[in-house]
Amino acid sequence: MEPTRNSHATLVDLLDRILDKGLVINADLIISVAGIPLIGVNLRAALAGMETMLKYGVMKDWDERTRAWESEHRKKVEITAISGEEIILEMFGSYYYSQGIYTAWRMGRIYLTGKRLILYHPSFEEMLFETPLEKIKGMALERENYFTGKERENLCLLLESGDVVRLHALDTLKLKEALEQRMSTLGLGWEEVPGLAAHDERTAIFLSQGEEVICSGKMWYLMSPRGIMAESWKPGHLYLSNKRLCWWYDFEGKVGFEIPLDRIVGSSVGTRDLGTALKGAKVLDVVYLNQGGKEVASFSGEGLSEWERALNGIASGKELAPAFEIETCPQCGQEAPANELLEMGCRYCGWVSPRLKRQLRQSALDRATR
């Protein structure tokens, strides 16, 4: 009998070891939360689910598996799905998975083959994402403040279906170059669509019915002390909708602050020192009513004066400020509101987004067939 430690079948065995065992270190030296072992804090909850899943799902065919183990482990793990296709590029990467309320960066290996772009999870032998190259109609690079605090590049792809997919790779630029090169070789056309990067899936998650985003942008939020964490600036996105002002916490992937519009009292931009390193940064203070008193939420980011104007407009009961998200035309570089660019094209040079092109083509076809 040969031992095995491949893929799903031994994940529980791995967890038994990795979570409870190993070298013990003097507790003074390591991070703990109120003396509770870290793993107890909340990983357990997620992992309990995982164990159940493994037991009822993967382990269901347990007996069969036992018998198949010996022959199985000898087989070199290879991706049968791409056998016969030339692998042009292979690197570690992830893609932003979002469905309903469930979102996550799912990690795996990115393969660019002669025909397809694939994200594959070797440990779980699972295809996370794949697309034939000819379905890729648009690309854009997006810079994002990842929760680790580093800015990183994502590759946004517009697919024929109209879906936008966000990928991140160990070397995103290299991936994009290789992808472009392969697509050129195949004679496939695509467009640079910077507007893609502005495409925001988060809103789909937290917006309620009839709620519309009026403006949005990357924004740091001064989070009040929580547990052992001191007051600190957290990266996220601020949204102003026709119902509320809310801030999406990138790190936790959820709404971290929100107030209904009628509770906004006013806002002001001031200059403040952020930490010791940065003196005199601009901060937007939003004053709002909260259970009997006024409170202040502080934000820092781009376009603070625009935000101030919009929020004060709301506080004084005026009409909501129009959308002001400005994007540059990918062709001529002229600035125009993002929605105008995407829905009507560029009024300076006549550039039209692929999605709009498709719509136009479709309606032309409809007319022709009628």
Next chain:
Amino acid sequence: MQYSDEKEVAPRAEAVEEHGRYLYCVAASGEKISLGKIGIESKEVYTIPHRDICAVIHDCPAEPYQSDNQEVVKAWVIAHQKVVDTAWERWGTVLPLSFDTIIKGETEGSAQRNVQDWLEQEYERLKSKIENLRGKAEYGVQVFWDPKVIAENLTRTSSEIRKLDEEIRLKPRGLAYMYRQRLENLIKREMETKADECFKDFYSRIRKHADDIRVEKTKKAEQGLQMIMNLSCLVYKDKYTELGEELDKINRLEGFSVRFTGPWPPYSFIEGA
């Protein structure tokens, strides 16, 4: 939107501070080297050496990795294991740490110093653990039985059960019910005895091929099977085939099956090694 570059960098600088050191394992090498971006969330993993041992780490904020998201946690745990495996392959002997062990540090560099001081102070203890584990790996052995098959066999082989079973056939209905209860209890007792015997027998057979053994709690099994023993075995890397052969013999017994996993880094044998 007048917003200078300098100001835009502001809050980011605050978040970039990576004052913690995520510790994967201690390895048997004094090499100072980067293992590349193979860590959790593709962090760069490198070593902090002291004499002939080193800590394998990555820089991180002094906050625990926490998430309710299964996918994320899975990826973290697997990344952790991949790093330990890489170090293990490269240097032969490692002392792995459990997930989310992060050395504290209040300012830049202080966590680094903490790691160095810790290696220095604990050098003798760590070194002797490494020596004790040199050339060995951990294997998981779980023995299951199918209670139905075992009960049937017991009914055939135990004279007491057979006698009772025959008596039931001769009894009128009401009495037969009572007898059947007695029979069930008897089978249950005999099975417990049998499990004990099996445990002792298998343990002594497996013990011969292992340098050390930890008896773990048995867990629930699926498919109507029962786990009757759960062991972590410390075995010389070149000796696992002998253990495998012994397990084959157990696996071939009617109603028994064996799960053999590994090689794992010696997680279960660090304390006490």
